[in-house]
Amino acid sequence: MNATAETSVTATTAPPEDRIPFVEEIKNLLYASKGNPISTCIQCGTCSATCPVASGGFMDNSPRRIIAMIRSGFKEQVLKSNTFWYCASCYQCTVRCPRGIDIAELMYGLKRFTVWRTEHQEGLIGPTFSETFVKMIMRTGRSYEPVLATTYLFTYGLPEMILEAQTATSLMLKGRLPLLPARIKRLENFKRMIRHIIPIGDKE
């Protein structure tokens, strides 16, 4: 079994950037967003004020600031920011934005952008977590909590790991952690379906 099989999205999906202005690149990311373009943002700061993560001081740039930075073409600084990786996708900002901008989808878009380009900030757990999760679903069609926990453990270090292990052990004792990952039945069809969307290359 070739464990190193390339299962992440291939570089061919990334646009030939640099020629298009950054604002335009970002616009192209917002496939699913039905909100207004970020050019309509009035910088009122409602998004930052309602964001439970930003208002706790955990984001290096607030959502409002990220939008200002994108519009001014601060590409490198935006991509290096932890803002979108620390976004919990709670849609609070989207609901409240007076200009109808779908900020939560913008955050998703930025995550995908940095995953494709592998340009995210050092030391973030979000990207590893997401990729592990995706690979797992691609293999089994289901997610498996202990695998996620392991990714977490390896990334976080010892003190956190002990705490996590305590939680995991208590859950295990209560019969709340599965011992074996589940699999869907029509797995072959499922994998073909996935390959239809993304050419994954050789599978293990």
Add this chain to the structure above:
Amino acid sequence: MKKYAYFPGCSLEKMAHSYHMSALETTRALGIELKELEDWNCCGATAYFHVDELLAFTLCARNLAMAEKEKLDLVAPCSGCYKNMFFTREHLKHDADLAEHINEALAEDNLHYAGTSSVRHLIEVFAHDVGFDAIKAKVTKPLKGLRVAPYYGCQILRPRKAKEDVEQPRFFEDLISAIGAEPVDYLLRLSCCSGALIITNRRAALSMVRNLLECAVRSKAAIIATACPLCQVNLECYQKQVNREFGTDLNVPVVYFTQLVGLALGIPPKRLGIGSELVAVMPAIREVLEAEPAVANT
């Protein structure tokens, strides 16, 4: 008897098994049939949307297509699953090219999604499809005097467009009243519990969980009710870590709304999965359960 295709989602298989058990017990008692969707796949949670949106839509569409094949609406007990499948359906409905592309992929599994089956959250089924009066009529053990903080969380409301529904929902409070308990008002009932940040940014997550729990406890809630396995795990299983991190003394049980409804319908706690929690539920409900069955059903 109303029938739905039931999409348990990965966490209900083990982590949130008590949600699964209590969902099945209570729906049966209320005359609803949940038929588990055959060979369902993970909806991709939020992680998938971080990596590839099209693929995320495809995963959700496969589940929708299988429900449609059975001519049933899909019911999800997990707010994350619900939101993902709801959004997928919306996008496919409004984007014919996208729908075509995804249906080509679905054809690999002999499936097709035309958009007729819709998606419901389990709590919506209770609140709207069954209705508060019908629930009230079946209550044999009203949870009198139990102060319950309804925790909506975020994803459950976001898909809806009408402002009042998103900003001032009342259905969870009404459901709690319908089973004879007392809904507690508190500020953060709609705030996010931090979701997957519990894994990706522990510090931020614990502080969000702390704010929420303290807010509920300050309003004298004896118990918190949730409608999502991730909300439940975040609020319950990390209380110890919150206490260690912030020197707090939190110890508040967090249950699924189906467990409370089940108790009020007279279903024994064991069959609702009560006993598998890390913060014991029984001390908070014993008194209510042992109360004399005064004049029920009036």
